[in-house]
Amino acid sequence: MKISIQELKAKIIPLFIHLKPAEREVIADYLIYAEMCGGGIGTQGIAKLAGGSPIQDIIPTGEIKAQRETPVSALLDGAGNPGILIAQKAADIAIEKAKKAGVSIVTAHNFRSSNGAQSYYVEQIAKQDLIGIMCSRSSSTAVAFGSIDPIFGTNPVGYAFPTTSDPIVFDAATSAMTFYGCVIANARGEKLPEGIAFDKDGNPTTNPADVIEDGALAPFGNSYKASGFAMLAELLAGPLANGAFIDNKTYDKEWGAAIVAIDPKILVDMDKFKKDCSALVAAIRAARAKPGDMIRLPYDRARENYNASLASGTVEIDEVIYGKIFG
Amino acid sequence: MKISIQELKAKIIPLFIHLKPAEREVIADYLIYAEMCGGGIGTQGIAKLAGGSPIQDIIPTGEIKAQRETPVSALLDGAGNPGILIAQKAADIAIEKAKKAGVSIVTAHNFRSSNGAQSYYVEQIAKQDLIGIMCSRSSSTAVAFGSIDPIFGTNPVGYAFPTTSDPIVFDAATSAMTFYGCVIANARGEKLPEGIAFDKDGNPTTNPADVIEDGALAPFGNSYKASGFAMLAELLAGPLANGAFIDNKTYDKEWGAAIVAIDPKILVDMDKFKKDCSALVAAIRAARAKPGDMIRLPYDRARENYNASLASGTVEIDEVIYGKIFG
Numbered sequence: 052m053k054i055s056i057q058e059l060k061a062k063i064i065p066l067f068i069h070l071k072p073a074e075r076e077v078i079a080d081y082l083i084y085a086e087m088c089g090g091g092i093g094t095q096g097i098a099k100l101a102g103g104s105p106i107q108d109i110i111p112t113g114e115i116k117a118q119r120e121t122p123v124s125a126l127l128d129g130a131g132n133p134g135i136l137i138a139q140k141a142a143d144i145a146i147e148k149a150k151k152a153g154v155s156i157v158t159a160h161n162f163r164s165s166n167g168a169q170s171y172y173v174e175q176i177a178k179q180d181l182i183g184i185m186c187s188r189s190s191s192t193a194v195a196f197g198s199i200d201p202i203f204g205t206n207p208v209g210y211a212f213p214t215t216s217d218p219i220v221f222d223a224a225t226s227a228m229t230f231y232g233c234v235i236a237n238a239r240g241e242k243l244p245e246g247i248a249f250d251k252d253g254n255p256t257t258n259p260a261d262v263i264e265d266g267a268l269a270p271f272g273n274s275y276k277a278s279g280f281a282m283l284a285e286l287l288a289g290p291l292a293n294g295a296f297i298d299n300k301t302y303d304k305e306w307g308a309a310i311v312a313i314d315p316k317i318l319v320d321m322d323k324f325k326k327d328c329s330a331l332v333a334a335i336r337a338a339r340a341k342p343g344d345m346i347r348l349p350y351d352r353a354r355e356n357y358n359a360s361l362a363s364g365t366v367e368i369d370e371v372i373y374g375k376i377f378g
Numbered sequence: 379m380k381i382s383i384q385e386l387k388a389k390i391i392p393l394f395i396h397l398k399p400a401e402r403e404v405i406a407d408y409l410i411y412a413e414m415c416g417g418g419i420g421t422q423g424i425a426k427l428a429g430g431s432p433i434q435d436i437i438p439t440g441e442i443k444a445q446r447e448t449p450v451s452a453l454l455d456g457a458g459n460p461g462i463l464i465a466q467k468a469a470d471i472a473i474e475k476a477k478k479a480g481v482s483i484v485t486a487h488n489f490r491s492s493n494g495a496q497s498y499y500v501e502q503i504a505k506q507d508l509i510g511i512m513c514s515r516s517s518s519t520a521v522a523f524g525s526i527d528p529i530f531g532t533n534p535v536g537y538a539f540p541t542t543s544d545p546i547v548f549d550a551a552t553s554a555m556t557f558y559g560c561v562i563a564n565a566r567g568e569k570l571p572e573g574i575a576f577d578k579d580g581n582p583t584t585n586p587a588d589v590i591e592d593g594a595l596a597p598f599g600n601s602y603k604a605s606g607f608a609m610l611a612e613l614l615a616g617p618l619a620n621g622a623f624i625d626n627k628t629y630d631k632e633w634g635a636a637i638v639a640i641d642p643k644i645l646v647d648m649d650k651f652k653k654d655c656s657a658l659v660a661a662i663r664a665a666r667a668k669p670g671d672m673i674r675l676p677y678d679r680a681r682e683n684y685n686a687s688l689a690s691g692t693v694e695i696d697e698v699i700y701g702k703i704f705g
Contacts, residue, residue: 123450123481124644153450154483158645182618184610197673198665212613219613221606253668272599279548279676280607282658283511286539286546290654291509293646297661311638317451318485319620327617331609334624338525341580346524349606 052370056083059097059366062377066100066107074136078106081135083366085168090356091367094231095168101375102234106133109163115140118293123152126293127159134166134187134306141310142172142183149181149312158287160294162306165189165231169209170222170350172310177211177218180321182313184210186284189306190298193226194267195278199253201267202297204306205230206284213315214329220350225281226268233259233268238371246273284309379697383410386424386693389704393427393434401463405433408462410693412495417683418694421558422495428702429561433460436490442467445620450479453620454486461493461514461633468637469499469510476508476639485614487621489633492516492558496536497549497677499637504538504545507648509640511537513611516633517625520553521594522605526580528594529624531633532557533611540642541656547677552608553595560586560595565698573600611636 060079067075085096099106113130115137120126125144129137141157148155166172169185176183189204196202207229209222227247236243237259247269250261262268270277287309289296295305315324332348340346360366387406394402412423426433440457442464447453452471456464468484475482493499496512503510516531523529534556536549554574563570564586574596577588589595597604614636616623622632642651659675667673687693 119645121480121644123479126645152479153448154481156481156640156645182613194668195665196662196675197667197671198662199668200665202662202665208607210610212617219609221609223603223606225603253666270599271603272597272601274599274601274604275676276550276552276598277601277603279550280535282546282548282662282676283537286509286655286658290539290651290658291640291642291645293650296654296658313483313618315618317448318446318453318483318618323620324617327623328613331613331617331623335523335525335529335609338522338527338529339580340524341521341526344524348523349602349609 052373053365053367054373055365056087056360057364059083059086059368063097063100068107069110077139078133078135081139081167081171084171084357086366086368087357087360088168088170088353090352091369094229094235097368097376098231098235098372099164099167101238101372104164105376106135106164109133111163123148123155125157127157129159129161131161131163134162134164134308137162138166138172138187138308141308142175145183145310145312146176146179146181149314150179153314153317155312156309158292158307158309160292160305160307162308165306166308168222169207170211170220170353173209173211173222174218174220176310176312177213177220180213180315182210182212182315184311185308186288187306187308188285188288188294188296189230192230192262192268193270193281194249195270195281196275199249199267201265203278203281203285205268206281206288208280208284212328213325214332215325216329217354219328219332219348222350223271225271225277225284227271227273228268233262235369235372237263238375379700380692380694381700382692383414383687384691386410386413386695390424390427395434396437397463404466405460405462408466408494408498411498411684413693413695414684414687415495415497415680417679418696421556421562424695424703425558425562425699426491426494428565428699431491432703433462433491436460438490450475450482452484454484456486456488458488458490461489461491461635464489465493465499465514465635468635469502472510472637472639473503473506473508476641477506480641480644482639483636485619485634485636487619487632487634489635492633493635495549496534497538497547497680500536500538500549501545501547503637503639504540504547507540507642509537509539509642511638512635513615514633514635515612515615515621515623516557519557519589519595520597520605520608521576522597522608523602526576526594528592530605530608530612532595533608533615535607535611539655540652541659542652543656544681546655546659546675547681549677550598552598552604552611554598554600555595560589562696562699564590565702
């Protein structure tokens with residue numbers, strides 16, 4: 052269904068009765084961004100307002116605070132806030148420190164929800180002429196390294212680089228699909244693709260409910276190497292964030308994130324760097340496509356969806372999810 | 379075939395007539411490490427001394443020098459040296475700067491060969507109680523994002539984290555296999571696995587010669603997401619290193635690398651961090667294995683091979699490759 056961006060925002064904001072007005076704006080802006088990018092099939096937007104633990108029910112225990120800080124780093128205690136608020140604060144601090152020191156790392160823990168799409172935060176960093184690299188961990192959902200047990204979270208990794216035009220943006224779960232992808236498939240009564248999911252006994256399944264009930268997702272490409280990237284996210288956003296890790300018992304209790312921001316100027320000429328990044332994109336777009344396929348860079352579809360939504364002033368959202376939240 | 383470590387080192391060192399004695403040691407130490415880890419089937423060791431462009435034939439144009447430097451960063455001009463020498467210097471500088479500033483990034487370009495296994499450098503960083511993350515680019519060898527053209531290099535990504543015992547180490551090409559894997563398969567007259575390689579016209583092939591002659595490898599897991607990690611390596615070790623990128627015309631001319639080192643102490647308590655990293659490994663090892671599979675962490679086999687080799691004082695190397703170099 053189509054809804055005006057204004058109307059959707061006006062409907063989201065009052066849901067967050069436990070947050071301050073400025074915080075409600077931050078969350079609403081994120082959720083609308085995710086829906087604008089998702090083109091009606093996104094998994095990182097208002098789906099987070101539906102289901103068993105909707106994020107508007109989170110009651111923070113306090114303010115987000117730096118527990119440890121240096122000119123190049125900060126560790127944030129999220130004080131039980133929604134992940135989106137904490138990640139936005141982490142990105143803001145990473146930008147500020149990288150602009151002064153050249154490079155920064157900010158980690159954060161004590162979230163009570165996922166922070167959503169990494170693209171949202173890293174693109175903001177790239178729009179400040181910095182490189183942004185981000186990863187997050189969540190409760191254990193993905194098998195790893197020959198196991199059938201859920202070990203790592205869906206552990207997304209995102210990055211963005213400035214160019215002479217739109218930033219290069221990449222954002223992907225290191226699992227075969229996102230957890231909210233399973234939640235949405237389950238709400239719609241849809242099956243999962245073959246070969247990417249296991250039930251709690253480790254048997255292959257295509258039923259999203261089996262994943263949600265102590266089952267597990269495969270790493271992307273069913274690859275051992277993908278598990279290595281999932282482990283990197285788990286280490287940076289878990290132990291390096293003073294938070295939980297490999298933990299499937301506290302689904303609603305502990306997420307974590309890590310952001311690295313780099314000012315390219317400390318290494319190379321900024322103008323040349325942005326031109327090189329643009330030339331890199333152009334070279335990929337100029338490659339021969341596989342017959343029946345097309346060259347498509349990460350974030351192309353999200354940006355197309357976002358721009359179309361911006362132009363029309365409306366956003367395409369999932370009717371089932373909408374009904375569960377506002378119906 | 380088995381050879382004593384001492385004997386192999388004594389045979390390698392005199393090959394490097396264009397380098398200073400200390401530099402020959404650095405390269406020999408690396409190559410022997412790679413062979414010790416490889417257990418006779420490694421692709422990152424003395425195979426680099428065979429083939430059309432053996433690394434001992436490289437004549438550097440000068441000394442490796444910092445072109446730009448800050449307290450948290452350095453850009454190195456490799457002056458046409460073998461990649462191993464440049465990467466070792468980059469790792470040394472990254473360690474020194476991260477110990478002082480808390481975090482560092484070092485990029486390097488103008489290599490005349492690959493720097494080999496990222497594990498070698500990142501493990502050194504982790505042994506200094508730092509987190510090491512490294513990636514490298516090489517000439518275009520892997521298709522990406524729906525293409526049949528070689529776009530990215532095999533672009534390995536490696537990382538290492540300190541624990542209370544051996545570091546956690548991960549190192550993987552973002553392509554389905556390494557380029558030297560193709561070189562070795564070709565030398566042995568072996569086929570590649572199905573579904574991971576294309577000839578120069580984009581047709582599937584299992585002939586390693588087709589890859590070497592302007593063909594291409596798939597990304598790992600045949601995954602679009604793997605291409606995203608390959609692109610990250612290409613961006614950090616190409617444009618951010620002031621070097622070449624997406625380039626399959628200068629195979630013997632331009633590699634690049636990027637290393638990030640992080641002192642965990644700037645974010646968290648060091649003792650707790652190392653204990654947490656060890657606990658993370660223990661939790662993975664305690665998971666249920668898939669029937670017929672086993673839980674195996676990255677680098678387990680390499681470390682087993684390395685330790686067995688160290689204990690015996692001998693190393694298992696490929697007889698065909700050995701014959702090509704020393705025969």
